[in-house]
Amino acid sequence: MYKNKVYNLALQYVQNIEDAEEITQDVFVNIHLSLAQFKHNAELSTWIYKITINKSLDYIKMKKRKKRFGLITSLFHQESNEPRMDVTEFNHPGVQMENKEATKKIFNAINALRDKQRTAIILSKIEQKSQKEIAEIMQLNIGAVESLIARAKANLAIFLQQNEG
Amino acid sequence: MEQTNTLLAQIQKVEVSPFVWTRIQQKIAQPIQEPFSKTWTYAIAASMLILISLNIFAIEKDTQQRHNQILKNMNLMTDNNLYHE
Numbered sequence: 568m569y570k571n572k573v574y575n576l577a578l579q580y581v582q583n584i585e586d587a588e589e590i591t592q593d594v595f596v597n598i599h600l601s602l603a604q605f606k607h608n609a610e611l612s613t614w615i616y617k618i619t620i621n622k623s624l625d626y627i628k629m630k631k632r633k634k635r636f637g638l639i640t641s642l643f644h645q646e647s648n649e650p651r652m653d654v655t656e657f658n659h660p661g662v663q664m665e666n667k668e669a670t671k672k673i674f675n676a677i678n679a680l681r682d683k684q685r686t687a688i689i690l691s692k693i694e695q696k697s698q699k700e701i702a703e704i705m706q707l708n709i710g711a712v713e714s715l716i717a718r719a720k721a722n723l724a725i726f727l728q729q730n731e732g
Numbered sequence: 733m734e735q736t737n738t739l740l741a742q743i744q745k746v747e748v749s750p751f752v753w754t755r756i757q758q759k760i761a762q763p764i765q766e767p768f769s770k771t772w773t774y775a776i777a778a779s780m781l782i783l784i785s786l787n788i789f790a791i792e793k794d795t796q797q798r799h800n801q802i803l804k805n806m807n808l809m810t811d812n813n814l815y816h817e
Contacts, residue, residue, distance in 0.1 A: 570752070571745065574747075574748035579743075591756070661746045669735075693741075
């Protein structure tokens with residue numbers, strides 16, 4: 568079923584079980600509310616992928632905003648006992664224990680990429696989607712996807728090198 | 733980059749907790765609560781508009797009356813009559 572596809576895709580964006588579950592819930596509620604808007608000329612899975620990507624990116628932005636706001640308020644209320652929004656823990660259940668550290672570094676680099684490049688690399692390298700499928704999901708032509716993946720790979724290599732050095 | 737590709741390809745697919753599905757069903761079953769109904773929003777906006785208009789009208793009238801009173805007190809009221817009857 569789609570619930571596992573949605574959950575796994577969300578996991579690649581947030582690398583955290585709780586956050587991915589939250590996104591999965593949001594996605595299905597959104598699907599329920601906007602099912603009437605679904606155009607039957609597109610594939611259902613493509614439409615669901617698109618919603619999941621948008622929800623995941625929105626969720627990340629919302630979390631960053633909350634973190635920034637938390638930092639500002641903590642400056643004024645240092646004695647406050649409210650829990651702080653710390654950097655989300657890397658908790659990806661799909662990553663094998665022996666690869667955890669190396670994969671965490673790669674995800675840190677992926678998270679530093681721009682949204683479109685991040686989506687392209689997640690869909691091609693983790694979700695193993697073809698360039699045609701990625702083009703449909705991202706509503707781009709195959710050439711644009713190809714160039715996005717190439718740029719993402721180059722930036723990924725730079726980020727990884729910087730982290731090693 | 734080869735090693736990166738291999739590690740990313742090795743990420744396994746996992747199953748979502750069954751509780752998530754239950755929570756989704758609960759969320760969907762809940763009626764969507766709008767903070768204000770449209771009728772109430774329009775009614776409040778209309779009353780605010782009327783209230784503001786009445787205030788503006790009252791202030792304008794009061795200013796005009798005061799202005800006239802000052803002119804009258806100082807005998808500066810303009811009058812087109814040349815002769816008093």
